[in-house]
Structures are given as structure tokens and as C-alpha cells.
Amino acid sequence: MQxxxxxxxxxxxxxTTGRTPTEAERIKAMVTIAxxxxxxxxxxxxxGEHHNPPFVPSSPTTMLGYIAARTERLILSTSTTLITTNDPVKxxxxxAMLQHLADGRVDLMMGRGNTGPVYPWFGKDIRDGIDLAIENYNLLHRLWREDVVDWDGKFRTPLRSFTSTPRPLDGTPPFVWHGSIRSPEIAEQAAYYGDGFFANHIFWPKEHFMRLIGLYRxxxxxxxxxxADQAIIGLGGQVFMRKNSQDAVREFRPYFDNAPVYGHGPSLEEFTEQTPLTVGSPQEVIDKTLTFREHFGDYQRQLFLMDHAGLPLKTxxxxxxLLGEEVVPVLRKEFAALRPAHVPEAPTHASLLAARKETVR
Structure with missing residues (x-):
């Protein structure tokens, strides 16, 4: 499990300090965190990919390419690539370029984006969001698998004898996750292509995502x-830890209360009860994360949001x-012991390449 x-x-x-980092500080902090x-x-x-304040990652591949040059084994991904407002050709x-630079350590997560004003900035209409996601991904899927593409659609100009370059590394496209917080159409799309489905369930109660994941399976x-139990699933999560639970709650509360997404809404205690947010000790994070398997079945990727809401880089x-030393080693062991042998691991470039070679033998 990843x-x-x-x-x-x-x-x-x-x-707690009233200080706002500059864009340059925030971008460099993200690199340091990686x-x-x-x-x-x-x-x-x-x-993520965002094109509106207060967010800065408008060009994920630029940042991930830089991180690729400074890492050796880290898989570089997106938590949203806007399939609706980006050109599938681009x-x-x-x-594919990032794949080559990172020696295959690349996958990506497709998302529609839920910020209405962004759509017209790129010549699109949010009311076409689902249709854009379906049509654009169909084209992207073909561009990575066909050397020469002829294509006609509703939302972009036709393609005639077009070859996307560079070609995917080793003839093996990056693995794609389709991320959704509410759309059954996206779960259906992920299932149709045999891609992964990422349920970023950090904002809504688990029952909603149990239905989405159940549909995908x-x-x-x-x-x-x-x-169904071999479907490829990823989950979101959010944690804040200190050795002592009370210290964690006391330190994180002002950040939670003023967070740009969920601040000034439900209390920290209500949000912790209803969503995956865990504020407490490392053991409490372990215990709650292990319950995800009970709700959603065996899954392949667990990502945590750690740097939200103005938390300083040092924190x-x-x-x-704490996550790397005290939480993840235990979770790896526990999830591995529970996972049946027929349930696959998360796809990597190496595993996809091996499967491709086996198919053509």
C-alpha cells in the first residue's frame, strides 16, 4: 500500500501570528515538504492544480519536475489535474515529458474542479463540467495509446493524423486516478477505463463516499x-498530531477555525466525528485510519493533507x-496483514510495464 x-x-x-507567507515562500515550502x-x-x-487565489500551484508539472530532479524514489502525482479546463493534448x-524526467515516477489524478469562475478563464462553462471530463479524458486516453490520432469532439478543434510527443515512457502511459467528492459519473468513468478512483473524503461524512466507492467497485x-474487491482505490485524510492529544487539539484549533475551506463552520469536534480528520496522538491517527478499510474495503493509496490552513513550515x-516514524510503519504492517493475496497493490510504472509486456507475449 502506498x-x-x-x-x-x-x-x-x-x-496565531498574523503572518502571511509570500507566494515564493509557499512554493518553496511545498518543495521542502516533498x-x-x-x-x-x-x-x-x-x-493540486488551482488558478485562483489563495492558491499557488497553477503549474503542477513545473514543480513536480523540479522535485523529480531532487528525489530518487518518491512518486510524483497530482491531487487534481483539471481535465475540464486543460487541453488534453497539453x-x-x-x-509524458515529466515521466521521462522522473524515470517513470509519475501518475496523476483527474478532477473537474469546482470553482465556477475558473471555467470561463479558460473558455469553458462549468455547466459542461461532466461532459468536458468525459470527452477530454477519452481523447487523452487515446493520445497516450495511439501513435496517430484522428479525433472529432464537441469542445475542441478536430485532430488529424496527430502524434502527441514525447510518447509515454516505455510505451506505458502514467496511471490515472479519477478524483471525485460527489459525482457518480466520475466513478463510472474510472470503472469504465479500469483506472483508479480517488475519494477525497476529507470534507463529507463517510456514508456518502461508501456509496460512491461501492458504485465504482x-x-x-x-x-x-x-x-469488485480488486478495484483500485485511493483515499484522502487529514491529521494533526502531538504526543499528547490535548496538546494537538489546543494547537490545531485556531488553524481549523480559520481554515479557508471549512473554517467558521462545524466545530473541530463535530468535523472530527463526521470526517476522516484526526487531531490527536499518533496512536489515534493509526486507529482511525485503520477504520477506513472497514468502511471502504481494501484500498491501495492513502494520502494525508498536512500543510493546510496556514500551518508554519516548521510545524x-x-x-x-511523526507520520513517517510512528504512524506509517504501523499502518503498512497492519494493512498488509489484512489485505487478501488477490487484491492488487497500487500500480507503478514498473508494474504497469511488466503487465504490458506480459500481455504482448
Whole structure:
């Protein structure tokens, strides 16, 4: 099972000091966090894609390429690549280039994006969000698998005898996760292609995501990719830890209360009860994360949000030390012991390449 972190790249004022980092400080902090993730033994670093303040990661492949040059084994991913407002041709080329630079340590997560004003900035209409996601991904899927593509669609100009370059590394496209917090159409899309489904269930109660994941599993089997329990699933999570639970709650509360997404809403205690957010000791994080398998079945990737809401870099790095030293080793052991032999691990470039070679033999 893969463990890692994801960032949304928000530039948020620290509510305890009143200081707001500059964009340059925040971008460099994200790089530092990625390097720390590899140092403490995590598997994945994933960046969001946003084009509106207070977020800075508008060009994930640029940052991930830089991180690739400074790491050796970390899988570089996105926690959203906007399949709706990006040109599929540019996605195909950018991520194939990143694949080559990172020696295959690349995958990506497709998302629609839920910020209405962003759509017209790129000449799109949010009311077409689902249709854009379906059509654009169909084209991207073909661009990575066909050397010459002829294509007609609704939302972009036709392609005639087009070859995306560079071609995917070793003829093996990056693995794709389809991320969703509410759309059954996206779960269906992931199942149709036999791709992964990432349920970023950090904001809503588990019952909602149990239905989405259940649909994906059912349709994954329907389309002949394997049994329902072999479907490839990733989950989000958010934690804040201190050795003593009371210290964790006291320190994190002002950040929670003023967070740009969920601040000034439900209380910390209500949110912790209803969502995966865990604020407490490392053991409490272990205990709650293990319950995810009870709710959603065996899954392949667990990503934690660690740097949200204005937390200072020093604090985030301390969190990563706790995650890498005290939490993830236990979770690896426990999840491995529980996982049936027929349930696959998370796909990597090496495993996809091996499967491709086996298919053509």
C-alpha cells in the first residue's frame, strides 16, 4: 500500500501570528515538504492544480519536475489535474515529458474542479463540467495509446493524423486516478477505463463516499477489469498530531477555525466525528485510519493533507516526522496483514510495464 501526502497549496495567514507567507515562500515550502516526505519514507507527493487565489500551484508539472530532479524514489502525482479546463493534448505532452524526467515516477489524478469562475478563464462553462471530463479524458486516453490520432469532439478543434510527443515512457502511459467528492459519473468513468478512483473524503461524512466507492467497485467488475474487491482505490485524510492529544487539539484549533475551506463552520469536534480528520496522538491517527478499510474495503493509496490552513513550515515538518516514524510503519504492517493475496497493490510504472509486456507475449 502506498502512503503519501497531498497539498492544495493555499497561501493562508497564520492565525496565531498574523503572518502571511509570500507566494515564493509557499512554493518553496511545498518543495521542502516533498523532500521531507521522501526522507521520512513516504511513497507519494501530490500537488493540486488551482488558478485562483489563495492558491499557488497553477503549474503542477513545473514543480513536480523540479522535485523529480531532487528525489530518487518518491512518486510524483497530482491531487487534481483539471481535465475540464486543460487541453488534453497539453496534458498528454506535459505528463509524458515529466515521466521521462522522473524515470517513470509519475501518475496523476483527474478532477473537474469546482470553482465556477475558473471555467470561463479558460473558455469553458462549468455547466459542461461532466461532459468536458468525459470527452477530454477519452481523447487523452487515446493520445497516450495511439501513435496517430484522428479525433472529432464537441469542445475542441478536430485532430488529424496527430502524434502527441514525447510518447509515454516505455510505451506505458502514467496511471490515472479519477478524483471525485460527489459525482457518480466520475466513478463510472474510472470503472469504465479500469483506472483508479480517488475519494477525497476529507470534507463529507463517510456514508456518502461508501456509496460512491461501492458504485465504482460494482462497475469496475461489470466492465471486466477484475472482481469488485480488486478495484483500485485511493483515499484522502487529514491529521494533526502531538504526543499528547490535548496538546494537538489546543494547537490545531485556531488553524481549523480559520481554515479557508471549512473554517467558521462545524466545530473541530463535530468535523472530527463526521470526517476522516484526526487531531490527536499518533496512536489515534493509526486507529482511525485503520477504520477506513472497514468502511471502504481494501484500498491501495492513502494520502494525508498536512500543510493546510496556514500551518508554519516548521510545524508541518514536525508532523511529517511523526507520520513517517510512528504512524506509517504501523499502518503498512497492519494493512498488509489484512489485505487478501488477490487484491492488487497500487500500480507503478514498473508494474504497469511488466503487465504490458506480459500481455504482448
Amino acid at each position: 502512503f503519501g501526502i497531498f497539498t492544495v497549496g493555499d497561501v493562508t495567514t497564520d492565525p 523532500l521531507k516526505a521522501e526522507e521520512v519514507g513516504l511513497d507519494v507527493f501530490a500537488s 496534458i498528454a505532452e506535459d505528463f 460494482q462497475r469496475f467488475e461489470h466492465y471486466g477489469h477484475g472482481s 508541518v515538518l514536525e508532523q511529517l516526522d
